[in-house]
Structures are given as structure tokens and as C-alpha cells.
Amino acid sequence: xxxxxxxxxxxxxxxxxxxxxxxxxxxxxxxxxxxxxxxxxxxxxxxxxxxxxxxxxxxxxxxxxxxxxxxxxxxxxxxxxxxxxxxxxxxxxxxxxxxxxxxxxxxxxxxxxxxxxxxxxxxxxxxxxxxxxxxxxxxxxxxxxxxxxxxxxxxxxxxxxxxxxxxxxxxxxxxxxxxxxxxxxxxxxxxxxxxxxxxxxxxxxxxxxxxxxxxxxxxxxxxxxxxxxxxxxxxxxxxxxxxxxxxxxxxxxxxxxxxxxxxxxxxxxxxxxxxxxxxxxxxxxxxxxxxxxxxxxxxxxxxxxxxxxxxxxxxxxxxxxxxxxxxxxxxxxxxxxxxxxxxxxxxxxxxxxxxxxxxxxxxxxxxxxxxxxxxxxxxxxxxxxxxxxxxxxxxxxxxxxxxxxxxxxxxxxxxxxxxxxxxxxxxxxxxxxxxxxxxxxxxxxxxxxxxxxxxxxxxxxxxxxxxxxx
Amino acid sequence: xxxxxxxxxxxxxxxxxxxxxxxxxxxxxxxxxxxxxxxxxxxxxxxxxxxxxxxxxxxxxxxxxxxxxxxxxxxxxxxxxxxxxxxxxxxxxxxxxxxxxxxxxxxxxxxxxxxxxxxxxxxxxxxxxxxxxxxxxxxxxxxxxxxxxxxxxxxxxxxxxxxxxxxxxxxxxxxxxxxxxxxxxxxxxxxxxxxxxxxxxxxxxxxxxxxxxxxxxxxxxxxxxxxxxxxxxxxxxxxxxxxxxxxxxxxxxx
Amino acid sequence: xxxxxxxxxxxxxxxxxxxxxxxxxxxxxxxxxxxxxxxxxxxxxxxxxxxxxxxxxxxxxxxxxxxxxxxxxxxxxxxxxxxxxxxxxxxxxxxxxxxxxxxxxxxxxxxxxxxxxxxxxxxxxxxxxxxxxxxxxxxxxxxxxxxxxxxxxxxxxxxxxxxxxxxxxxxxxxxxxxxxxxxxxxxxxxxxxxxxxxxxxxxxxxxxxxxxxxxxxxxxxxx
Numbered sequence: 001x002x003x004x005x006x007x008x009x010x011x012x013x014x015x016x017x018x019x020x021x022x023x024x025x026x027x028x029x030x031x032x033x034x035x036x037x038x039x040x041x042x043x044x045x046x047x048x049x050x051x052x053x054x055x056x057x058x059x060x061x062x063x064x065x066x067x068x069x070x071x072x073x074x075x076x077x078x079x080x081x082x083x084x085x086x087x088x089x090x091x092x093x094x095x096x097x098x099x100x101x102x103x104x105x106x107x108x109x110x111x112x113x114x115x116x117x118x119x120x121x122x123x124x125x126x127x128x129x130x131x132x133x134x135x136x137x138x139x140x141x142x143x144x145x146x147x148x149x150x151x152x153x154x155x156x157x158x159x160x161x162x163x164x165x166x167x168x169x170x171x172x173x174x175x176x177x178x179x180x181x182x183x184x185x186x187x188x189x190x191x192x193x194x195x196x197x198x199x200x201x202x203x204x205x206x207x208x209x210x211x212x213x214x215x216x217x218x219x220x221x222x223x224x225x226x227x228x229x230x231x232x233x234x235x236x237x238x239x240x241x242x243x244x245x246x247x248x249x250x251x252x253x254x255x256x257x258x259x260x261x262x263x264x265x266x267x268x269x270x271x272x273x274x275x276x277x278x279x280x281x282x283x284x285x286x287x288x289x290x291x292x293x294x295x296x297x298x299x300x301x302x303x304x305x306x307x308x309x310x311x312x313x314x315x316x317x318x319x320x321x322x323x324x325x326x327x328x329x330x331x332x333x334x335x336x337x338x339x340x341x342x343x344x345x346x347x348x349x350x351x352x353x354x355x356x357x358x359x360x361x362x363x364x365x366x367x368x369x370x371x372x373x374x375x376x377x378x379x380x381x382x383x384x385x386x387x388x389x390x391x392x393x394x395x396x397x398x399x400x401x402x403x404x405x406x407x408x409x410x411x412x413x414x415x416x417x418x419x420x421x422x423x424x425x426x427x428x429x430x431x432x433x434x435x436x437x438x439x440x441x442x443x444x445x446x447x448x449x450x451x452x453x454x455x456x457x458x459x460x461x462x463x464x465x466x467x468x469x470x
Numbered sequence: 471x472x473x474x475x476x477x478x479x480x481x482x483x484x485x486x487x488x489x490x491x492x493x494x495x496x497x498x499x500x501x502x503x504x505x506x507x508x509x510x511x512x513x514x515x516x517x518x519x520x521x522x523x524x525x526x527x528x529x530x531x532x533x534x535x536x537x538x539x540x541x542x543x544x545x546x547x548x549x550x551x552x553x554x555x556x557x558x559x560x561x562x563x564x565x566x567x568x569x570x571x572x573x574x575x576x577x578x579x580x581x582x583x584x585x586x587x588x589x590x591x592x593x594x595x596x597x598x599x600x601x602x603x604x605x606x607x608x609x610x611x612x613x614x615x616x617x618x619x620x621x622x623x624x625x626x627x628x629x630x631x632x633x634x635x636x637x638x639x640x641x642x643x644x645x646x647x648x649x650x651x652x653x654x655x656x657x658x659x660x661x662x663x664x665x666x667x668x669x670x671x672x673x674x675x676x677x678x679x680x681x682x683x684x685x686x687x688x689x690x691x692x693x694x695x696x697x698x699x700x701x702x703x704x705x706x707x708x709x710x711x712x713x714x715x716x717x718x719x720x721x722x723x724x
Numbered sequence: 725x726x727x728x729x730x731x732x733x734x735x736x737x738x739x740x741x742x743x744x745x746x747x748x749x750x751x752x753x754x755x756x757x758x759x760x761x762x763x764x765x766x767x768x769x770x771x772x773x774x775x776x777x778x779x780x781x782x783x784x785x786x787x788x789x790x791x792x793x794x795x796x797x798x799x800x801x802x803x804x805x806x807x808x809x810x811x812x813x814x815x816x817x818x819x820x821x822x823x824x825x826x827x828x829x830x831x832x833x834x835x836x837x838x839x840x841x842x843x844x845x846x847x848x849x850x851x852x853x854x855x856x857x858x859x860x861x862x863x864x865x866x867x868x869x870x871x872x873x874x875x876x877x878x879x880x881x882x883x884x885x886x887x888x889x890x891x892x893x894x895x896x897x898x899x900x901x902x903x904x905x906x907x908x909x910x911x912x913x914x915x916x917x918x919x920x921x922x923x924x925x926x927x928x929x930x931x932x933x934x935x936x937x938x939x940x941x942x943x944x945x946x947x
Contacts (some may be wrong), residue, residue, distance in 0.1 A: 013655050021832035028927040045763045052760040065735045065743070075909060084728035137924035155924055187826070187922055187930040192731040194934060199842055202802050214754045215909045220568035225920040225935025228875050232912070239737035249899070254893035255760040268780060269858040271918050272935070273775065277909035280865075285817075286872040287911045288864055297543060297731045325642045326867060329659040337520075363653055365646025365660075368613035388521030398523065401648070405517060409525040411512040413532065417775060426484045437692055446651035450658040451689030453483065454700075454717035461478040461487035465494075465506045 003352050004336035008359035012334040019333050024157050027117065032322035035266025038375065046262065053259045054377040056252045057313035060244075061304065067213040067246045068295070070250055074216025078278025080291040088118035093262050093297045094119060095205070095238055097437050102128055102236050104202040110220060110227035111135035112207025113151060113316060114240050114296055116338045118204070130470060131205075132197045136190050140146035141171045146167045147331030149340065152318040158332050192296070194226070196466055204230035204288070208241040210256060211293075211313065213445050214249045217277040218293060221270035229300035239276070244312040256315060259375035264317040299351045307386045311346045313376040320370035320380060328365055335360060342370035346383045354390050358397075361387035429456035474502040474585075475540035477533075479547045479596070480512040481681040482565075485648055486494060486716070489681065492708035493546040493582050495660070500590035501624055504723050512616070515553040517563070519647055522582045527568075534571050542589060543559040543579040546704050548611020556614045581611055582704055583620040583679060586602040587641065597709030598629040598652045604636045604673035605703070606664070608680035621679055621703050636671035645686040668698060675715070676701045688716035739857035745831075747936045755903075759894040764855030767889035773889050774854035774943065780859025783882035784918030784932050785941040790886075793946045795826050797883055802830040805846055808879055808938065815840055815877070816848040822883065840872035852903070853896045854889040854941070858917055863897060863942060864903075865912035869919050872916050877895035880936040 002009065015021055018383055038047045060067055072082045085091035091114075099107060107129050109115065121142070124131040133142040143166050148154030148227075164180045167189055180186055189376035204392045206227050208218040218239045220227040232239045246341030247253045261267040280287030304307055332340035337357075339347045345360035354361075363383040370380040391397055397405075411418045431440045433455025440448045447453055474497050494504045514529030516551040533554070537543050545551045555576045560570035586592045603625060611617040625631050644650060644660030651657075664687060668676050676691075678684050678699060688700035699715035714720050725733070732738045736743060758939040766776060777786045791800050805812060816822050838846055851861040859899060861882050865871035874880055890896055904910065920935030931937065 010654070012653070016655050016659055031927045032776075037918065043763055043765065044762055048761055049763070053635060056760065062739060063746045063750050063753075065732050065739065066746045068732065068735070070750065070754065078909065078911075082733055084726070086727040086730055090727055121767040134934065135924070136922045140924065151836050153924060153927070156927070158925070160925055162853070168691065175693075180560075180594075183928045184930050186925055187933060189720070191932070191934055195842075196933070213750075214757075215907055215911055217913070224922045224924075224933030225875050226933065227933055228806050228871070228912075228914065230874065232872050242737075247658065248750070249757055251757055251894055254897075257737070257893070258763070265915075267784075269860060271784070271915050271916065271921055273860075273917075274908060275913040275915075276911070277913075280911050284865060284870070284911055285867055285872045295731075297727075297734075301731055301734040301738065304735060304810070305740075314918045326653075326656055327646070327665075329656050350893040363649070363656065365642050365644065365649045365657075367609035367642035367646070369609075369641070372613055385521065388519070389737055390521070390525055392521030400610075401652070405520055405522060405525070409517055409522070409529075411520065412514070412525075412529055415509045415511055416534075418511045422484050426500050429485065433719075434715055437689075437717040444651070446654040449654060450693065451661070451686070452692040452717055454685050454688050454692075456485045457487055457713075459487060461483045462506065463491035464487050465490070 003356055004358060004359040005348060005352070008334060008336055008363060011336055012330040015330040016332045020142045020159055021157050022161070024159055025328055025331055028156050029328045032244045035321070036263060036319060039113040039262035039266040039268065047254060049259050050375050050377055051109055051253050054313060056247060056255060057376050060246050060248060060308060061312055064243065064290055064304065065250060066245065068243060071211050071216055071246060072215040074213070075278065075293055078216050080216070080278040080293060083292060083294045085296045088298050091118045091240060091294050092120060092123040094294050095240065096123060098236065098238060099129055099203055102203055103229040106197060107131045107203045107205060108200045108234065109133050110199055110206030111138045111154070113239055113338060114207055114242050115205065116148060116298065117298065120240065121377050133228050134194050134197065136187065136224060136309060139190060139194065140166065147333060147338065150318055150321055150338065151316050157333065159457055194201050198229040198233045201234040203236045203238060204234040205240060206230050207246055208239050209260065211241060211245045212250060212253050212275070214244050215274040216279060219273060219275050221273045223271040225272050226468045228272055231276060232287055235288060236290040238292045238294065239292045240296065242298070242300060245311070260315055263319040263373065263375040273324060274370065276352065286370045303350050307384055308350060310378050311343070311350065311383055313378055314343050315349070315376060317375055319373045319375065319445065323369040323373045325367060335422065342380045342384070344377070346380060346387070354387055354394065355396055358391045359392070383456055419462060423463055426456045426458060430458040471501065472541040472659045474504050474542045474544050475537050476504050477510055477537065477545045477550065478506065479550045479681065481543055482546060485685070486702065488710060488713040489702040489704050490569060490690065491545050492702070492704035492710050495708050496582070496586060496704060497544060500592050502585060502590065505540065512721055514548045514552045515550060516647055517566060518553065518557060522563065527634050530558050530561050530572065531568060534575050537575060541578065543575065543584065544582055544585045546582045546702065548581045548608045548615055548617055549680050549682060551613035552610035552647045554579045556618065581615055581617055581679065583624055584615065584617050587620040587623060592624065595624065595627040595707060597707060599673040599706045599709050599711050600630045601706065602632045602634055602673045603675045603677045603706065604671040605636050605639060605641045606643060606676055606678040606683060606721065608678055608683045609642050611679050616681070624707050626705070628709065628720055631706065633702070634673045636667040636673070640669050643683045643686050647682065650686060658690065661686055665690055665694065673703055677701050677703050679703045680694065682712050684716055692717045699717045744928065762892050762894050763857060763920050765804040765856065768891065770886060773891055774886065776856040777822060777854055777859050777913060781918065781941060784942060786918045788941045788943060790943045790945055791824065794821065794944050797828045797942055797944065798825050798827055801848060801881055802833055804881065804940050805845045805879070809880055810845045813842045814846050814848055817848045817867060817869045817873065822848060822850050840876035841872035842876055844877045846879045847877040847879065848883065849852065851882050851884040851888065853899060854884045855893055855896060856889060860915050861887055863914045863916065864910040866910055871912040873915060874916060875935045877936055879940065881940045881942060882941050884941055885924045886943055886945045889943065
């Protein structure tokens, strides 16, 4: 799907006016926050584990070339195939080739943000395959032809009534008399439909949360078990993932797993954590006969060594979204591409260019809650600010902002002139006041459209202070 | 007597000098000599947050020069103090003279309530202020400087103040500097959520340590017709109830 | 240049230090199998591990029972299946420990062998280990305990010898290396902490999603 990041303002206004969405956000957002807080409180070492997690990822990034080679060698030794994709297009082509060779008709899919990033489903459909998402949330947005609105809860923007309507529309064999008004009934219906897909699929495609270099294992975590059924039932399993997901050892993976689920859903660990190493062995009675891993770069290696490198530590837990007041106000779709929220506003410009995504790093108050909860301590506000610097350097900043900033900077560097200007401003903003407030101000409509402006007291502090010192 | 440079911040300077005077009084009462240095304008945060590091650097240098030679620098703002403590050192190359100066300044710079608690070790406040107050944690003060207990500790020492916690006191009010005018609809929604929490707390006064947040909350509260009063923490600590709250023209009755 | 070469070359051009130094550092790190910070919560004697495991596993909707000996597993299995109202047909792999149980003590039970069939209601596996810190059982794929047994049935039962119930994940990995060889893994290693669930609709937790409705862990105190 084409990025719509340039339409952020328009999309966010629509999101604010969407009552259904607003109800969903208000109902779910605080739950994530509460669950994480409880999990953190229940593990005294949690914040120290975040430091350890950060250090592991930093170590990996500083030795990424060697770890990738180690990982590749281990996968191959276990009988798997490793494919490297520099771009989204290459990743799609690799997977289409495998699926064509297997004459795949039905393809089950586990949840993968990298799959969303490369637009895999569209490509599979275009080539005549039938991809079916098996994570419940992903399945829901697939039948609605939508993007995920959250990294770990893709359908968090939906309400049960919408889902019931979608099932009645898409599941044509569904008995109209069946009661689908409560959530367990909806889950049961999804289970019924997806179960058959697992059994019938020719190829299963999943993502990976971590890649263990020392063992050649791809790790996926799910609560539903859909990733496992996607891996185990078809003849061929393809993992689509990206190069920064490496961790060195099982010990290191343990540390990251301890912070992942707690940060994401407040669980001690997800229900299913699966280490997948190659295809089934000769004596194995089940599991895929063929195993492929597609390692996507897509701009990530270009982030190494820059002021943005820390973003590559991300383990996609979604905690920054859950704690971001901007995300909680507008939801994920307003961000206009695959990765929403604070991490999305940092990652998206790196993947599609700051010239296409400048709105995103600007849509932040730098309130810092994201950094406060990040399990790998990514300094998100700082990275957002670095994007604003790139934007400013490349003269992408809107002219009004730039000239306003320029005029203000001109004054601020000249204390005498600045003092005069402030004295004038103080008087003007006092004179315009009625009952202590200003209801409308021509140059500050962005403010006064929804808020009064408190009136100034009349003189500047500096002016009054000097008067008193005399 | 140790010398304190009071940096009023540009918003207090223009909009609400009474906050500066309240701060000065509190610092003086704690036994420090207050000076308002010449040559101060803005700390440079708007440039820094807009990606204009060159201007931010120029203003940081200017500010560092104006504040040289004082034992302490105090600001009635977590946001501007955060800029100077956390971000000035990031603006200069490690090892440069500017970087050394920035680190030295950072070590001497304090947000007002943190200064009163940790440096001045204020145990008693003689002031009185009639309010059922709820405290909003400004983001920079809370998350850049770790200020959480300090204002509450001090507010409890003011006769007449009852402290009532709101839910989500740590969630942003929607100000965000230029954010509130670049994305006014999102900003307003954030403020509305904050306003809901303020009203639900049952407080009659909302208090915070940053004028940007206060103007945002007051502006929305008044537009919605609320009579909840909005005050800078310095005013409450100094017992300055005679000055009208933000966006009002009458002082509080004693 | 292949994509592989291009990507690796770009990474190398952006990393500090020499490739040789990086190789040395990586070899050292991989060989050390060093543990990072390990939370204290799982550490303790067998009673502590058992009670923590039980609390966490039941807290996420699994069930746990303890039996004294391996032989007692048979009755426990039969009784749990009967209580769940499931047909008396049990699927398991070729695991010799499970095979040698006195199944004749449950005469009404039909034993099926091999990977799971979609029609199976109940399966039984032998855990490789259990971890107290998160209430997790670990299962290794293979002919002994096929991985599909863990996902296809309604009820998945897992036998866990108490001697294999360890404190933390870091206690498992040396056991795994000892059993598989350093750096070697079974095709699929499942860490399972409760029955299948989803919260994808309105963040409301519903069990099951796609996997088993019930997960029943039988801990054998004397094994």
C-alpha cells in the first residue's frame, strides 16, 4: 500500500471525529497501560532487565555482520534456506518464487509487521495465491482490507459490532440465526473458519520476533497458537523478517523475552514462545518439509552508524503506542503507513524518506512517556528531534514555521531589541484581554479556535524587576 | 549569602511576571540572594525542538554567558530547566569549552521546587493559600528532571492547601510548544482528556510548574466555562492569591 | 553483487572497528553462553519452584496436578479426560517414558500414536523441562513428542518430572545443549504458558483462540 503519511493532519482530524474509533481507543488504551504497570511492579528487576536488553541489542548492532553470517550458517546446517533481500521488492520476489515452485494455492500467514512493510499480501494475491491471515486481529483487518492500527493489536480500533457485521458479510456459510453478539462467539467463529485453512494450506508464512545467531533459530511469540499452526501444518514454512532481529544466544533471547511480553501485554511471557530451527528432521513425523528465512534490509543497514541507530533496537512491543497521548488520540491509521505511534514516527522516515514523512516526527509533544516505557530504552524523543533536524537542514520545514522561527531567533539573539519586543507584546496581550482572557487573536487562531488565551499582566517581569531594584 | 540567578523564562517574562516575583520571594526567604541577570532572552528550546540546532546553540551560548558566575540558576519551569540541564550539553561536542561550560551550568541549574527542596532544604513555608489543589506534572519536569514529590511536598506545607491527586497526572496536557498550533485538533483532544481528569479530581485549583501547560489548561477550561482556577506552583507556595489566576481578572478570596 | 554481499558490505562500512576484532568478540560471546541478569523470583528449592509454577500456570488458565510416581500418571490422565467429558481416546508420540507407563490400569482408554490428527480431542506429551519463573513448559519436537500434539487437540496434557522443573530459562539451556549438542536444536521447541488465548477483540481475553482449550500439567514428584 502506498504511504499516506503526507495526509497525517487530514487523517488525524477524521480520526478525532470518528466516534467508533474514539470509543475503542478510550476502552483499550488505559488497559494496556495498567497491565504493563502491574507486570513491572511484580518484577523488581524489570527496569534493570531493560538495561540488559538495551545492552544486548547494542552489542548485536555493533557486530551485526558477523552475527548475520553466524545465523545464516546455523540455519543452513539445520537444513533451512536463507534468502537476503535488499528491498521490499526483492523480498516479495523471493517469496513469490518459493510459492510458485510449490504451486501454492492457499497460504496461511502468522502476524508479521515486515510482511505489512513489504506489502506481501497484495503481491501474493496479484500472483494468484490466496493469503489468509491467521492472527485474529490480522484476519479481522484483512477481511476489511485495512492496515493494522497497532503493532501488536492490529484490530484495536474495531468494536465487536463491526466484527459481527464483517463475519456475516464474509463468512457466507454462516447461519444467520447464530448469535454473534458477544466476543467469545466471535472468537469461536474465527476459530472455526481458520482451523480449516491451517489444514488446507500449502505454504505457511510467519514473521519472527528474534533470530538466535548461536542456534539458527527464529523465535515467534503468540498467544493464540496461530503462528505454530501456520508453521507446522503446511509443507513449506517461510519466515519473513529483518536483519536487526538478531540476538546472540538463548541466554540473550531469555532477557529480551522477559521484557517483551511485560511491555506489550503485561504478561510474564506470551502463551506460546516457539523456537523454529530448520525444517522437520528425517525422523520427525510432523513439521514443515521445507524451511526458508527471508532477511530483509530495506534501509535498515543505512541507519547503522547514524544518530538514528538506536531505533534498530526496537522489539516491536507497542508499549510506546500504548503510552503515547497522540497515538491514543488519533489511533494508528492516521499515521498513514505500516508502523504507527512514536516508534513508527521514527522508523517510517528511515524507510520511506523524511521528505515523505515529515509530519510524523512533528506530531509529538516530546512528552517522553514513550522513552520512559521502552523495554530497550530507545530515546524516542531524541530520535524524533533528529528527524526534525534533518527536515530543517533539508529545508522541508514549512515556510511559515521557518520564517516565524527566524524572526524569533533574530530577536532572541539581540537582548535589547528582544526586551523591547517583549514589552510591546506584554502590553498588547494585556490590552486585548477581557476578563483576563483573549477569546480570539488573529495570528494565534490555532490556539484561540478552541481555547482562550490567558491575558498578559501588562508589563514584563524584567521591566518590573528593574523598576523595583532602582 | 549564596547567589542565585533567577531565569524567569520567556513566557513568565511576557505573560505572568507575578510568577517570577513569587519565585524570587521563595528563594529569598530560603536565604539566597536573587539576581535577574542582564542579557537573558530565551533558553533556545523552541529552536532546538524545531530542528534548528544552530540557533539553539547560539542561544545556549548567550544564556551560558549571562548565567556565568552564579552559585545557582533557578527557573520556575521544568521545561526550560530540562533544556538547560539535559539538552545544552547535547548541543556541543564533547571536550569542547562550550560543552564543559554546559555541563557546569547543568550542575548548577534547578527547577524552582527541586531547588527549594534539595538545595534550600525548605522545611516550613509561612504562606497561606485557600485551595483544593490538584497538581499536573509537566512532562519535562517529571521525565527529564525527575520532579514528582517536590512540588507536592511543598504544597502540603502551605496552610489552606488540600492536595487532591487527579488520575493521569503524568499524562501530557497537549501543549508541546509549537505542537499545539501545528496540530491544534490533536492538542485540544489531549487537553480535553486532561480537563476531564482535573474536573473528576474535585479540585477547585489546578497547579503546575510550567506556564505553557498552565496556559493550555486554563485556556481550555475557561473556553468550556469552567470556574476551576489555574495557578503556577510558585504563586501558591508564595501565598499570592491576590493576583488573579490565569485567564481571570479577580484574585481568590482569602 | 548479490543482495547478501551488498547488505553485508554496507553493514561493514558502517561499523566501527575491524572485522577481525568483531569476529573475535562474537566467538567469545557465543562460546560463553553467559547469563545476563536473572530475576530472583524463580530461584529457590523444589517446593518454591513447584508453588510458583503452579500459581503462574493456573493464573493464565492452565491446570496443574502433582502425582507421586510416573505410574500414577495413567490414572491422572484418565480421570482428567473423564472430568473434561472427552472421548477416551488419547494421542501421544513414541516417547519411551510415556510408552512404559502402566496403561493397562486405564482399560477404557484407546491409545493412538504419532502426530496429531485434526480429529484428536486429547493429546499427551512429555515436557523437556518446566520453568518456574513464568509457569512455562518446554517441549521438543520429534517422533517422541510431535509438535502438532501441542496445538491441534482440545485438551493438551503434559507430563513434567519434578526434577526437570527449574528456576529460570537460563537453567534450561545447558540441559538443552547437553541433550542436543552445542548450537543444535530440534526443529521446533515450544515454550508453552497456558492454553491458547486472544485479546484481539476489545482487549478482552478469550480462551481458546486457535490452539488447545485446556492445558493440563501433571508434575511427577518422584521423577
